[in-house]
Amino acid sequence: MSLKDILSPFTAWKHVVKDPVTIKDPFTREAAERYRGFHKNDIETCIGCGTCEDICQNAAIDMVPVDGIETRDGDSGLRPMVDYGRCCWCALCVDVCTTNSLSLSNHYNWIDEDPDQFRYIPGVDKKEWDTNEKGWKKPEGNYELYDINRVKMEEQAPESRDDSFIEIVKGYSKEQALLEADRCVACGICTATCPAHMGIPEYIKAIRNDDLEEGLRILYDTNPLPEICGRICTHKCETVCSIGHKGDPISIRWLKRYIADQHPSDQYKEILGTRDIELNGKTVAIVGSGPSGLSAAYYLALLGYKCTIYEKLPEAGGMMRYGIPEYRLPYDQIDKDVNYILSLGVEIKTNTNIGTDITLEELQEQYDAVFAGTGLHMGRSTRVPGTDHQEVYQAVDLLRDVVLGKEIPVKENIVVIGGGNVAMDITRTLARLQKVKFGKVSIIATSLESEDIMPADREEVVEAREENATIIPGWGPTKIETEGEHLKGLHVVKCTSVFDEEGRFNPKFDEEQIDYFKGEMVVESIGQGMDISYFKGDIKENLKLDNRGRIIVNENFQSSIDWLFVGGDIIQGPDVIHGIANGHKAAIGIDKFLGEG
Amino acid sequence: MKSLLNNIKSRFSIKDVTEQRSNLVFIDVARESAVPLITYLRDYEGMTHLVLLTAADWIEENEFQLTYLLNNPEQKFDIGVRVRISREKATMETAHHLWEQVATYQRELKEMFGIDFPGSPGVDKPFILEGWDDLPPYRRDFDTKKYSEDTYFPRPGRESNDPAEYMKKKMYPNEK
Ligand code: SF4
Numbered sequence: 001m002s003l004k005d006i007l008s009p010f011t012a013w014k015h016v017v018k019d020p021v022t023i024k025d026p027f028t029r030e031a032a033e034r035y036r037g038f039h040k041n042d043i044e045t046c047i048g049c050g051t052c053e054d055i056c057q058n059a060a061i062d063m064v065p066v067d068g069i070e071t072r073d074g075d076s077g078l079r080p081m082v083d084y085g086r087c088c089w090c091a092l093c094v095d096v097c098t099t100n101s102l103s104l105s106n107h108y109n110w111i112d113e114d115p116d117q118f119r120y121i122p123g124v125d126k127k128e129w130d131t132n133e134k135g136w137k138k139p140e141g142n143y144e145l146y147d148i149n150r151v152k153m154e155e156q157a158p159e160s161r162d163d164s165f166i167e168i169v170k171g172y173s174k175e176q177a178l179l180e181a182d183r184c185v186a187c188g189i190c191t192a193t194c195p196a197h198m199g200i201p202e203y204i205k206a207i208r209n210d211d212l213e214e215g216l217r218i219l220y221d222t223n224p225l226p227e228i229c230g231r232i233c234t235h236k237c238e239t240v241c242s243i244g245h246k247g248d249p250i251s252i253r254w255l256k257r258y259i260a261d262q263h264p265s266d267q268y269k270e271i272l273g274t275r276d277i278e279l280n281g282k283t284v285a286i287v288g289s290g291p292s293g294l295s296a297a298y299y300l301a302l303l304g305y306k307c308t309i310y311e312k313l314p315e316a317g318g319m320m321r322y323g324i325p326e327y328r329l330p331y332d333q334i335d336k337d338v339n340y341i342l343s344l345g346v347e348i349k350t351n352t353n354i355g356t357d358i359t360l361e362e363l364q365e366q367y368d369a370v371f372a373g374t375g376l377h378m379g380r381s382t383r384v385p386g387t388d389h390q391e392v393y394q395a396v397d398l399l400r401d402v403v404l405g406k407e408i409p410v411k412e413n414i415v416v417i418g419g420g421n422v423a424m425d426i427t428r429t430l431a432r433l434q435k436v437k438f439g440k441v442s443i444i445a446t447s448l449e450s451e452d453i454m455p456a457d458r459e460e461v462v463e464a465r466e467e468n469a470t471i472i473p474g475w476g477p478t479k480i481e482t483e484g485e486h487l488k489g490l491h492v493v494k495c496t497s498v499f500d501e502e503g504r505f506n507p508k509f510d511e512e513q514i515d516y517f518k519g520e521m522v523v524e525s526i527g528q529g530m531d532i533s534y535f536k537g538d539i540k541e542n543l544k545l546d547n548r549g550r551i552i553v554n555e556n557f558q559s560s561i562d563w564l565f566v567g568g569d570i571i572q573g574p575d576v577i578h579g580i581a582n583g584h585k586a587a588i589g590i591d592k593f594l595g596e597g
Numbered sequence: 598m599k600s601l602l603n604n605i606k607s608r609f610s611i612k613d614v615t616e617q618r619s620n621l622v623f624i625d626v627a628r629e630s631a632v633p634l635i636t637y638l639r640d641y642e643g644m645t646h647l648v649l650l651t652a653a654d655w656i657e658e659n660e661f662q663l664t665y666l667l668n669n670p671e672q673k674f675d676i677g678v679r680v681r682i683s684r685e686k687a688t689m690e691t692a693h694h695l696w697e698q699v700a701t702y703q704r705e706l707k708e709m710f711g712i713d714f715p716g717s718p719g720v721d722k723p724f725i726l727e728g729w730d731d732l733p734p735y736r737r738d739f740d741t742k743k744y745s746e747d748t749y750f751p752r753p754g755r756e757s758n759d760p761a762e763y764m765k766k767k768m769y770p771n772e773k
Binding site: 048049050053056057058059061062063064065071072076077078083085086115116119187188189191192197201555585 | 741760
């Protein structure tokens with residue numbers, strides 16, 4: 001042992017008289033401005049997506065229900081609870097938070113003898129640091145853990161599409177789809193809002209893994225029309241996407257299309273395992289080959305039922321073929337989805353009208369059950385003076401005639417009444433026909449609704465304008481001006497509000513403000529009604545309707561007549577994905593009813 | 598700095614030079630040039646202080662990157678010498694003979710990344726992890742979350758809900 005070793009302990013004595021370098025009372029000392037202390041959460045902004053839980057590498061976060069926070073579209077009703085026995089204050093949860101609701105205060109000292117106190121729900125369990133403005137927030141600027149901008153979809157430019165019906169949207173390439181799929185945080189908030197409750201995060205994950213066969217299987221679990229829905233679905237899912245809170249929602253619809261586009265239809269049976277389906281000996285008749293009928297037929301066929309679809313028009317698809325223009329949904333894509341369903345042994349009898357060619361009673365005798373999904377094909381009229389003029393048309397009739405190849409009476413100046421997707425479809429269709437016939441577009445679409453509440457998809461309005469159609473929202477029709485066999489134009493009055501306080505349709509007008517749109521042709525597109533005149537005799541008598549004349553069905557879409565199931569637009573209003581969803585439910589219901597399920 | 602760069606370019610095989618700031622330059626070198634270059638910088642260019650030695654895992658390229666950050670205390674600028682080594686055969690020549698504390702950094706890198714520095718004093722002694730028997734935790738293929746879940750039991754009473762499942766239960770419990 002050296003002398004130094006012996007003496008050095010004594011040198012420590014000199015510290016006795018020095019000021020300590022440690023802090024006497026650390027508990028009143030404030031941490032640095034951006035110190036990462038205990039969590040805060042803006043509970044109203046948080047949507048319970050659980051992305052914070054997912055990213056936490058210490059498994060310190062649980063998603064828990066909170067009294068008073070309701071589960072609804074776009075909000076799981078759960079909120080993050082932090083376990084400070086595990087939190088390492090890395091703040092990844094703050095940086096990834098999809099709504100920016102989560103942050104850290106700079107409060108770091110907290111003493112309690114009960115360890116369970118150190119698990120709490122920030123923002124719900126009140127803490128003294130809830131109002132502490134300092135601490136860690138996600139840095140401003142473009143610091144994001146995922147891309148908030150969607151991968152741009154390539155489209156035909158307006159000038160290269162406005163005189164033809166070629167498909168506008170080009171679809172994602174593999175590179176684009178991978179990048180877009182990478183933006184998804186897989187929270188699954190969207191699934192509840194999708195009427196068919198599709199496995200959205202799951203199929204997006206399949207894209208990330210480049211396992212597109214798995215992707216196709218996931219699509220077909222809940223939706224047998226993916227090429228169609230991948231193009232024209234109303235994509236309600238995207239309206240609740242958590243990524244949409246800070247940026248563009250994920251392009252869920254285009255990603256679905258990407259999966260379907262990658263497989264030629266002759267591989268479907270192999271991929272989906274539907275080569276050998278054993279028949280169970282029972283038969284179902286399906287009236288109408290729209291989304292609900294096709295969906296019911298598909299899921300019934302998988303269960304072994306022999307299905308026969310009866311279709312009034314020459315080809316399958318219903319409104320998808322005869323209502324949606326080709327530039328949005330090319331016919332070969334409809335055929336791809338439909339033909340695969342038919343390839344499973346589903347039979348279709350086209351040009352067959354129920355009620356005249358064969359009656360519902362006859363179907364009841366020949367089949368074990370019947371599903372009716374005949375849709376809404378009768379255009380409603382505004383019934384303003386002049387609507388009985390020969391130059392006043394219904395949008396759905398014209399759209400159907402275009403597909404049937406009939407001559408369309410295109411005029412040089414046209415006025416369309418309506419602000420929904422069908423109104424945009426007919427406006428854009430007629431604009432194309434005007435461009436071909438007259439070399440220019442002169443069409444006005446006017447709706448009661450003001451621009452911000454127009455029911456049409458935003459992109460429809462934007463694209464219609466790109467194609468030189470004029471959209472003038474916020475006016476109500478009062479009279480169609482006619483002169484003998486000529487139509488002159490439409491008189492309108494300013495609409496100040498469409499719905500009353502209770503949210504009922506009850507438009508108010510400012511009679512002082514009037515306008516006049518010139519045109520030789522008026523097209524009405526304010527909604528469609530159903531034609532159920534094929535329900536006759538006993539069936540009509542026994543079929544229960546509610547006080548607004550709608551057919552009553554149970555959760556399996558079974559009507560008051562036990563062998564008759566009804567679905568699609570006549571039950572849930574015009575929407576493809578709703579039709580698909582309730583066709584699926586009806587198939588399960590029929591299976592139960594026939595004692596197989 | 599200019600003449601320094603010219604000096605070393607003529608003597609060592611330099612892959613790339615990144616002038617980050619006026620007082621910070623990164624130099625990428627081949628593995629065999631790294632220690633000789635650092636020695637030269639220390640002995641002839643006044644980079645007498647080692648600020649740190651650290652690593653990054655470029656798993657996609659199957660490489661580790663070592664960064665030796667050197668400082669010239671007189672002229673007040675830094676040079677980061679960066680070198681890529683194979684991830685599979687993760688070994689590097691030791692530099693502890695240049696600065697004693699390098700041994701400590703190398704011991705840490707051995708433990709956290711599994712990069713070996715044969716001949717470095719105490720390189721195999723545990724650094725901060727005691728009884729570690731898993732992948733070195735700073736490797737990017739180490740699944741931190743899984744490790745925490747497997748190793749540390751959750752506090753009794755902890756329970757979580759998957760948002761999508763929970764929404765199904767609340768909003769459409771009877772549907773498939
Ligand atoms: S990531 Fe943000 S929005 Fe999502 S649950 Fe966590 S705190 Fe709420």
